Amino acid sequence: MKKLSLTLVTSVLLTLSTAGTLQATPAEDQEALKNYFSKKFSKIDINSYGDGAYIYREDAYEQFKLMEEDFPPYEDQIAKGEEMWNTPFANGKGYQDCLGDDVTKVRAKYPMYDEAKDTILTLESEINACRTANGEKKLKWKKGDIAALSGYIATQANGQTIDVKIPNEKAEAWYEKGKTFFYAKRGQLNMSCADCHVAYAGSRIRADTLSPSYGHVTHFPVYRAKWGAMGTLHRRYGGCNEQVRAKAFKAQSDEYKALEYFHTHMSNGLQWSGTAFRK
Amino acid sequence: MLKTLRILTLSASVMAITALTGLSTSTYAADDNKVSEEDIAKGKELAFSRTKGNCLACHMMDDGQMAGNIGPPLVAMQARYPERAKLRAQIYEPRDKNPNTIMIPYGTHGVLSDKEIDLITDYVHSL
Numbered sequence: 436m437k438k439l440s441l442t443l444v445t446s447v448l449l450t451l452s453t454a455g456t457l458q459a460t461p462a463e464d465q466e467a468l469k470n471y472f473s474k475k476f477s478k479i480d481i482n483s484y485g486d487g488a489y490i491y492r493e494d495a496y497e498q499f500k501l502m503e504e505d506f507p508p509y510e511d512q513i514a515k516g517e518e519m520w521n522t523p524f525a526n527g528k529g530y531q532d533c534l535g536d537d538v539t540k541v542r543a544k545y546p547m548y549d550e551a552k553d554t555i556l557t558l559e560s561e562i563n564a565c566r567t568a569n570g571e572k573k574l575k576w577k578k579g580d581i582a583a584l585s586g587y588i589a590t591q592a593n594g595q596t597i598d599v600k601i602p603n604e605k606a607e608a609w610y611e612k613g614k615t616f617f618y619a620k621r622g623q624l625n626m627s628c629a630d631c632h633v634a635y636a637g638s639r640i641r642a643d644t645l646s647p648s649y650g651h652v653t654h655f656p657v658y659r660a661k662w663g664a665m666g667t668l669h670r671r672y673g674g675c676n677e678q679v680r681a682k683a684f685k686a687q688s689d690e691y692k693a694l695e696y697f698h699t700h701m702s703n704g705l706q707w708s709g710t711a712f713r714k
Numbered sequence: 715m716l717k718t719l720r721i722l723t724l725s726a727s728v729m730a731i732t733a734l735t736g737l738s739t740s741t742y743a744a745d746d747n748k749v750s751e752e753d754i755a756k757g758k759e760l761a762f763s764r765t766k767g768n769c770l771a772c773h774m775m776d777d778g779q780m781a782g783n784i785g786p787p788l789v790a791m792q793a794r795y796p797e798r799a800k801l802r803a804q805i806y807e808p809r810d811k812n813p814n815t816i817m818i819p820y821g822t823h824g825v826l827s828d829k830e831i832d833l834i835t836d837y838v839h840s841l
Contacts, residue, residue, distance in 0.1 A: 623823050623824070623825060624818045624823070624825065625818060625819055625823060626816055626818075630816040631816070634816065635784050635816060638782065638783050638784045639781075639782040639783050639784070640771050640772065640782045640784060641770060641771050641780055641781070641782050642780040642782075643782075
């Protein structure tokens, strides 16, 4: 009898708490994730999470910091981005006319929910929207000039706090779509983003230490040694999808925009730290 | 005569030694009587290959280099899996034991063929 009521109570509690998680607000999701990491790795400074997998490996972290100070390999590309920012289009207008005069105020606006179009605007989507509005050709989405320009814009916002807003229910639907994507098993190898970057963050997959998803987006576009160049967040999404033998979605597809919205919101409270080196 | 006797004693002691040490090897052989060294070597190659099992991505095992540590080290497998079939099932469909596991459903998702899973099972069972 006693046992039975205990079971009953437990199952009622479980039902309640499941219902609770289903209805968790984005802010609650974010808090829960941050708490998960600060509990799991109690010795690691939660504000250092923008430095990715390095935070779990003291030796590599030191090397990374030295490299960032002494030989940042992305400087010429950032300089190129600055030049692009300052070069008018053929019609005499420039990026400032679309994105605002103050370059330090651009990065932190995105990803942003656009109510009129019911979509997510990203820094890269707005760079190309600006170009086409002014009669210029779109840049390719994943690397090259777009990464140079978004990289420059990102560096100008360094130190600002990530604060993605979810203003209404329709925006929340985009957030939920991104969240579902992040937790869904995918590909022939059947793994989710969360498997690698939440459950096993800090573990090694072969020789690679897995980075935590909290802080994942802070430094994008990133300079990757493997690419020998800079690349956008959506380029990385494609790579991580293909690793599990799933088909990558197109950069700036609704799937990846939703993912970026959710994934960036996850890092609210951390600092933008535009462009960093990664293996 | 003396010579014959000596040979007899010698062979008797050899037999005694075989009988003693053979105790463990013969039970071993009775379980896996079809497993050849060659199959174990093939299984090892499949388990280590990045495009096949790639078990080293997550498990330390044998003399594999740069192994990950997502899953438990694969050691003393016969003691932990007296039944080969259970070990095979873990590789074929790890979700039977843990529905949300990160481990790859090698059989169900057709990542490896049945034959390849058999070879890997033989190899892992030998660890």
